[in-house]
Amino acid sequence: MTAVTERQKLAYVNAQAADGRVNLEFETEEGMTLNMGPQHPATHGTLRIVAKLDGEQVIACEPIMGYMHRGYEKLTEVRTYPQVTTLVNRIDWLGSFANEVPFILAAEKLMGVEAPPRAQWIRTILFEMSRLANITLFLGDMALQLGALTPAFYAFRDREFLLNQIEAATGGRFHPNFDRIGGLKDDLPKGWIADTKVAMERIRSFCDLTDDLVTGNEIFQARTRGVGVIPADVAQSYGLSGANLRGSGVDWDLRRDQPVGLAWDNVAWKVWTHPDGDSFSRFWVRLQEVRESTKIVEQLCDGIPTGSIMAKVPRIIKVPEGEAWVATENPLGEMGYYVVSKGDLGPFRVKIRSASFNNISIVPWVTRGVYVPDVITILASLYFILGDIDR
Amino acid sequence: MQDTPADVTAEGVGPTDELRQGLIEAFRAELGDQVVGSHVVPGDSLWVRVSPEAWREAGFIARDKLACGFFDFLSAIDWLPSPFGKSEDAPMGESLEPTGARGEIVTGYAGGESRFQMLARVQSLSRRYGILLKTDLSEDDLIVDSWLPVYAGANWHEREVHEMYGIGFRGHPNLIALYLPTGFEGHPLRKDFPLLARMVKPWPGIVDVEPMPDEADDGGSGESDGESDAASEEGSG
Amino acid sequence: MGLVESGKMPKPLTALLNLSRRYSIWIFQWGLACCAIEMGAALGSPRYDVMRLGVIPLPASPRQADLVCISGTVTDKMVPAIRRLYDQMPDPKYVISMGSCANCGGPYWDSYSVTKGVDQIIPVDVYVPGCPPRPEALLEGIVLLQERIQHEDIGARWRGDSIVVS
Numbered sequence: 001m002t003a004v005t006e007r008q009k010l011a012y013v014n015a016q017a018a019d020g021r022v023n024l025e026f027e028t029e030e031g032m033t034l035n036m037g038p039q040h041p042a043t044h045g046t047l048r049i050v051a052k053l054d055g056e057q058v059i060a061c062e063p064i065m066g067y068m069h070r071g072y073e074k075l076t077e078v079r080t081y082p083q084v085t086t087l088v089n090r091i092d093w094l095g096s097f098a099n100e101v102p103f104i105l106a107a108e109k110l111m112g113v114e115a116p117p118r119a120q121w122i123r124t125i126l127f128e129m130s131r132l133a134n135i136t137l138f139l140g141d142m143a144l145q146l147g148a149l150t151p152a153f154y155a156f157r158d159r160e161f162l163l164n165q166i167e168a169a170t171g172g173r174f175h176p177n178f179d180r181i182g183g184l185k186d187d188l189p190k191g192w193i194a195d196t197k198v199a200m201e202r203i204r205s206f207c208d209l210t211d212d213l214v215t216g217n218e219i220f221q222a223r224t225r226g227v228g229v230i231p232a233d234v235a236q237s238y239g240l241s242g243a244n245l246r247g248s249g250v251d252w253d254l255r256r257d258q259p260v261g262l263a264w265d266n267v268a269w270k271v272w273t274h275p276d277g278d279s280f281s282r283f284w285v286r287l288q289e290v291r292e293s294t295k296i297v298e299q300l301c302d303g304i305p306t307g308s309i310m311a312k313v314p315r316i317i318k319v320p321e322g323e324a325w326v327a328t329e330n331p332l333g334e335m336g337y338y339v340v341s342k343g344d345l346g347p348f349r350v351k352i353r354s355a356s357f358n359n360i361s362i363v364p365w366v367t368r369g370v371y372v373p374d375v376i377t378i379l380a381s382l383y384f385i386l387g388d389i390d391r
Numbered sequence: 392m393q394d395t396p397a398d399v400t401a402e403g404v405g406p407t408d409e410l411r412q413g414l415i416e417a418f419r420a421e422l423g424d425q426v427v428g429s430h431v432v433p434g435d436s437l438w439v440r441v442s443p444e445a446w447r448e449a450g451f452i453a454r455d456k457l458a459c460g461f462f463d464f465l466s467a468i469d470w471l472p473s474p475f476g477k478s479e480d481a482p483m484g485e486s487l488e489p490t491g492a493r494g495e496i497v498t499g500y501a502g503g504e505s506r507f508q509m510l511a512r513v514q515s516l517s518r519r520y521g522i523l524l525k526t527d528l529s530e531d532d533l534i535v536d537s538w539l540p541v542y543a544g545a546n547w548h549e550r551e552v553h554e555m556y557g558i559g560f561r562g563h564p565n566l567i568a569l570y571l572p573t574g575f576e577g578h579p580l581r582k583d584f585p586l587l588a589r590m591v592k593p594w595p596g597i598v599d600v601e602p603m604p605d606e607a608d609d610g611g612s613g614e615s616d617g618e619s620d621a622a623s624e625e626g627s628g
Numbered sequence: 629m630g631l632v633e634s635g636k637m638p639k640p641l642t643a644l645l646n647l648s649r650r651y652s653i654w655i656f657q658w659g660l661a662c663c664a665i666e667m668g669a670a671l672g673s674p675r676y677d678v679m680r681l682g683v684i685p686l687p688a689s690p691r692q693a694d695l696v697c698i699s700g701t702v703t704d705k706m707v708p709a710i711r712r713l714y715d716q717m718p719d720p721k722y723v724i725s726m727g728s729c730a731n732c733g734g735p736y737w738d739s740y741s742v743t744k745g746v747d748q749i750i751p752v753d754v755y756v757p758g759c760p761p762r763p764e765a766l767l768e769g770i771v772l773l774q775e776r777i778q779h780e781d782i783g784a785r786w787r788g789d790s791i792v793v794s
Contacts, residue, residue: 038709046660046706066570067706068661071739073555074579077473078586078738087735093662137665156673174662175759236516238544239462252461252516323500325436325512325523327463338510340468340499351510353464361547387661390570571741572705579740588738 031059034372038067045386047360051367051375061367061375063360068390076350081107081181081317084347089175091354092388095134095331097126097166100179103350105260106326106339107181110319114261118307119183124263125196125300126169126178127328128293132203133162133174134331135290138383139207142283143214145380146223151213158206161199168192181317183310193301200294207291215287224280228366228378231277238365239358242333243289244382247282249275254329262328267299279381286383318345332356332388352391356384408433410520414457415439421452428502428525438500440525443535446509449524450541453513459522462542463512465549467528467556470498471506471582503527507556509535513542534559555580642782649694649720650777651682653770656693658713660700663727663760667699670763683770690716695773697766698750701729701736702743714750720785722777724769725752728759735759 031054038046046067052059072091076084088103089096101123108114115123140155163173169188170176178185214220230240235248245252253271255264272288274281319341327336333355340349359382367375407415411431418439419426425448428440441449453459498508505527514521528535537560538545549560550569557578560566568575577584637645655678657667670676671685678685687693690713702710714723725746728734733744746752753776756769 038706045664066568066572066741067703067709068701069570069703069705069741070701070736071579071741074584074586075736075739077582078589090662090735094665153672153674156669157675160669160673160675173760173762174665233460234543236460237462237542239464239542250516257516257519321499323438325521334463336463338464338466338512342472342497349468351464351466351468353512357547358462358464358544361544365543575741584740586738586740588733588744 031055036375047379047384047386047389049363049375049379051372053372056371058367058370058372058375061364063363065360065386065390068386070387070391072352072391073350076347078346080346081319084350085179086177088352089177090387091352091391092134092330092332092335092356092385093174094137094385095130096172096174097130097170097176097178098134098328098330099335100177101127101262102260102326102328102330102335103337103339104179104181105328106324106337107317107319107341107347109324109326110322110339110341111181111313111317112320113182113311113313115183115311116307116309117263117305119309119311120261121263121266121300121304122169122184122188122309123179125297125304126166126176127262128297128300129162129166129196131331132290132293132297133159133166135286135293136162136203136206138286139210139214139283139290142380142383143210143220145376146220148214148217148220151210154206154209158202161202165192165196165199168195180310181319182313183308187309193304196301197298200298203294204291207287207294210287215284221280223373223377224283224381225276225278227279227370227374228381229276229278230362230366234362234365235277238362240333240362241355241358242329242331243282243285244333244359246271246273247285248277249273254327254334258327260326260328263300264296266303267296269296269299279377282381282383316345318343319347327353330355332383332385333359335388354388354391356386356388357391360384360389406433407431411437414520414522417456418449418452421456422448430500436521436523438523438525440502440527443526443528446524446526447536447538447541449526450511450513450538453522453524454541457515457522458518459513459515461514461516462544463514463521465509465511465538465545465552467552467558467580468499468508468510469506469556469580469582470503470508472497473582506530507533507558509552509558511538528558533557534561536560537562539563554578557581637782643778645782646778646780650774653683653694653722653774654687654692655683655685655695655697655770656687656690656713656717657685658696658698658710660698660702660706661727661729663699663729666760666763667697667726667766670766673763676763676767678767678770681767681770681774691718693717694720695722695724695770697724697726698730698746699726699760701734702746702749703741704743705741707743707749710746711749722753722773723750724754724756724766724773726756726758726766726769727761728757731755731757 031052034051034053036049038048048064049061050064051061075087079087085100085103088099091099136155136159140152143151166176167173169192170178230248232248232250235245235250251271251273256271259265269292272285272292274285321341321343323340325336325338327334335355336353338351339347342348366378408431414437415429422441422445425442425445426439427442430438507528509526509528511524512521535558537549539562547569549563550566552558553560553566554568554571555578657671659667671678696717725731729736730746733742736742737744754769754773756765758765
């Protein structure tokens with residue numbers, strides 16, 4: 001059998017192309033480079049993915065960030081504590097109240113001030129509600145990324161009830177800017193608790209709807225089962241947190257394991273894990289967490305202690321010297337603030353440990369050898385907010 | 392629960408608790424006198440400062456001997472007080488030029504002798520404690536061993552620190568910019584990097600400041616915090 | 629027909645054309661940050677439905693869009709992409725700058741990596757203030773833009789003159 005000559009190869013290629021059957025495989029050194037973003041419907045914001053492909057398979061995939069880098073850590077150095085609270089809302093812009101809490105707790109730790117119990121309970125309720133606002137959008141959006149349009153509309157619709165409640169209490173649909181060092185800005189309005197329970201019912205019905213539409217759906221299962229498996233030890237060495245960690249089977253939830261003074265110990269709730277570590281397990285864990293959060297909020301609503309909502313703090317806050325670290329279980333994962341104070345009106349240095357930064361740092365590792373649509377699935381299931389990655 | 396930052400090297404100095412003292416001992420057993428400082432907030436946090444040569448070794452000890460498999464973050468602190476002052480409180484008409492005076496460098500918990508310090512945190516999920524590790528960096532030679540062999544997640548964190556502070560990492564394969572556009576000059580998180588918008592124009596909120604009616608009982612300057620974009624204000628109890 | 633170029637459009641025809649243009653806007657959402665969620669709520673949620681104004685979201689590409697709504701913080705790294713996207717849109721095109729970050733830099737006015745307002749890069753027709761603006765505010769911005777379109781001089785726009793709002 002003689003070797004195939006160049007001319008014969010070329011003739012074959014031309015014949016294939018002429019047929020209209022595009023089935024050519026160019027074996028180049030590095031493969032084709034595909035650029036997704038920074039503006040792309042499938043990325044949650046301005047994330048740019050550069051993937052080197054060999055056919056349909058990814059050889060190497062690199063996220064390029066910085067399109068939403070606003071310089072938070074530098075800005076906090078020239079602002080006072082209340083101003084930083086305003087700014088920090090906008091890091092994870094879907095579950096915004098949850099961003100303020102660890103920062104305020106770190107400042108309170110340095111001052112030696114503890115908020116009164118009523119404030120801690122209401123903080124917990126709003127914290128869980130911001131978790132609901134965030135994750136319901138995820139549930140609708142993950143299906144959207146995989147091609148299902150309907151769940152996104154339901155998510156936006158049922159989220160409105162939640163945002164109504166947050167707005168009634170704090171004045172802002174998101175970016176409430178409600179937390180203060182020593183407590184909260186205002187008390188809850190009348191009738192809020194009853195309306196919140198109705199909103200929780202709506203969210204639970206949305207979860208059931210998602211279960212019906214999405215979870216058992218053949219296409220969804222085929223696209224997410226076994227895709228993007230992350231073993232537990234790799235997850236830990238990358239610092240994955242939140243549902244990404246629990247979806248790999250690690251039983252770690254900061255609300256239970258690293259208490260910071262909020263009211264989760266006063267209610268009965270459960271941490272959900274899933275052993276598989278693939279995209280479906282991460283989705284499933286978040287769905288169960290939403291249901292669990294609604295139950296937490298209802299239990300908390302029943303038992304809010306009476307009292308003041310603000311501890312006695314001076315009007316102009318000067319936090320004494322020191323360093324403090326507080327991390328909480330935010331909707332996206334573990335968010336922590338390392339606050340260095342020199343006794344000024346504003347912090348000296350704030351290191352913001354955001355959950356999505358670590359969550360997305362695993363993308364080059366987990367997308368080796370997957371197909372291009374799976375990259376979208378993996379990104380959707382890891383769930384990030386650009387403001388959280390880029391800060 | 393406030394402790395003044397102390398350069399704690401000797402036993403029994405400063406508050407401590409059993410668990411964390413045991414961790415300090417474990418570090419000392421492996422590294423000897425390369426553990427140059429520590430600080431404990433009892434029941435809460437532990438800071439351990441090591442010498443720069445032992446930075447990677449400290450990471451290995453934390454991961455292997457102390458069961459800290461969870462990588463939290465890796466960052467740096469620049470302890471120089473900003474030469475531009477706190478421009479957000481300057482009243483109108485005052486010059487916002489840098490004072491030029493190089494302030495004194497005062498470091499924080501677990502001490503420190505240099506302007507730049509590395510800061511990292513690792514967590515043990517099984518034993519439920521976390522350790523904050525620090526190390527000094529000499530200013531003429533801002534380079535330290537990379538933590539990539541210890542924790543895979545350190546990759547992006549080191550890239551960010553390199554970009555924001557200009558600190559080098561030995562052994563990092565891909566130390567390119569993470570956040571900033573190509574062609575950006577300077578290292579933003581250093582204290583002597585100015586925020587140019589503030590140099591050009593004072594903070595707009597200052598224009599609207601009025602003294603609060605009962606400012607007298609707080610003593611001192613009649614300044615209030617002005618107004619931020621979302622009109623935040625603090626109340627007292 | 630050459631009516632538009634020569635400027636000899638009869639008034640009723642202009643009014644009719646403007647009417648049809650204002651009620652058939654195809655909006656390209658350039659959702660960058662938090663305002664993108666409010667824009668999503670305005671465009672996609674049944675409560676603040678934008679389709680009742682005749683504005684339909686989600687064109688397939690910027691080359692088919694009439695209106696771009698820039699919502700969220702504009703960073704220096706993002707600027708080339710925004711400029712390229714704006715250039716890809718065919719005339720007549722309109723820009724709504726939504727949120728204080730896109731208007732003027734917003735809460736990040738002093739940051740080293742934020743562009744102080746998207747109007748430094750592309751010309752803006754309507755500014756919607758807020759942080760984030762409520763979906764109703766965005767709808768009002770769109771209504772204002774529609775009124776502006778109604779009173780627009782097509783000839784001036786064709787020639788590329790600066791638009792004077794009557």
